[in-house]
Amino acid sequence: MPELPEVEILKRSLKKKIKFCKVAKIKIHNANLRYKVPQLINQNLKNHTVLNVSRISKYLIIDFNFSKKLLIHLGMTGTVHLVKKNNKKYTNASFYHSSSLPKKHNHIEIYFKNNIKMIYNDPRRFGYFKLFEKKYLLNNLIKNLGPDPFSSKFNYNYIKKFIQNKKIKIKILLMNQKFLGGLGNIYANEILYNCKLKPTKSVNLLTKKNIQNLIYQSRNTLKKAIKFGGSSIRDFKKTDGTSGNYQHNFNVYGKNNTNCPRYSCTGSIKKILISKRSSFYCPKCQT
DNA sequence: AAGAGGCCCTGATAGC
DNA sequence: TGCTATCAGGGCCTCT
Structure with missing residues (x-):
């Protein structure tokens, strides 16, 4: 699935829907993605607010109001779904057609305080979630990646x-x-x-x-x-x-x-x- | 330097 | 119907 256009679509959608949302909790159902998802991620992100969502190459980056950023790679089969809670049940609203929400392989759930939930689904588990210090992310990830096709550096x-x-x-x-x-x-x-x-x-x-x-x-x-x-x-x-x-x-x-x-x-x-x-x-x- | 191959996984499909 | 083999959009790594 996910090449640049798909990650870009995801980024735009998340930017509209979770920007300025505050994390209530994170549930990890299966930590065994490409790299093990640290249980600490819940303690780290709890009560922090999403400041921005961006994309570098095929990577999605969620920026919070503290020193770390969440880096998400979708691997081959990763998808992100947003649902909203109504009457104690998470259903479609304008977010999701509940009939098509995947039942298996929903490995990570991020609950936000405004009743929105973000679900990471990935059957083959080639994707990953990593928390990075902001500086470390810039120095190390970007250093090893070529320019974005839309950047003037690609000339x-x-x-x-x-x-x-x-x-x-x-x-x-x-x-x-x-x-x-x-x-x-x-x-x-x-x-x-x-x-x-x-x-x-x-x-x-x-x-x-x-x-x-x-x-x-x-x-x-x-x-x-x-x-x-x-x-x-x-x-x-x-x-x-x-x-x-x-x-x-x-x-x-x-x-x-x-x-x-x-x-x-x-x-x-x-x-x-x-x-x-x-x-x-x-x-x-x-x- | 370039390329081949293996590996991490599950699921859809094709062929018997 | 049910078995098995093959293939899939990514990205590491090692070996020759």
Whole structure:
């Protein structure tokens, strides 16, 4: 599920709904995520107020009115749901369609004092919750992450310098979080299609025009996905339980053996494996 | 330097 | 119906 657009959608929703909310308590039902969730998290966050919700790459950051921030990564299958208490029961209101609220794998619940509850659900448990000192977070997380695709740091000179003396496949480059923060398998495939670049192309063969177009298409593709509310393939849901819609706009992802959607191209989409990840492209117009 | 492979997990789907 | 195998959007790590 969660690549940059999905985390961005989540961030915007949380920002609207839990900003300035005060934590009443936190229940950990299963602490065994990618990293063990410390039981102390409850003592630490209790009675503190959410000041802001932000995103860096695929990471969600919740800022509180004390020295620590909560860092959330959704791994492969993490989702966040918000419910509201009415008449002693947590139900939909304008927050959630209770019929579709997951029953299994609700590992962490954050209760706020205004009767809102935030639920973290994650079947495969590849995600994590970590508390960080604000300074430590900035120094260590951001240092190891490439720029956000929308940041001005993601520019021609940066890319040129990064790929200097490298001969890796372009798709591997795009998915490398140290190069660029936020792309995963789906959007890497889609962006390369929009750039007419084949995923196995070696980065040392990229022209100046290729690189400039790559920047443009990365932003454009992600922007569109955000506009459509992200992609729901298996389990991505917005915090109100509804699905995103960008999956209907995929050109290549999951479309092997279908006709290339590009006007005037007669190719058909092919699936190959690159580092064991499914890669989809049109051999005719992506070169 | 680049790439392959393994590992952390559960669940959906396909094939028998 | 029920078994088993394969695959899945992430990100670590180690080995060659």
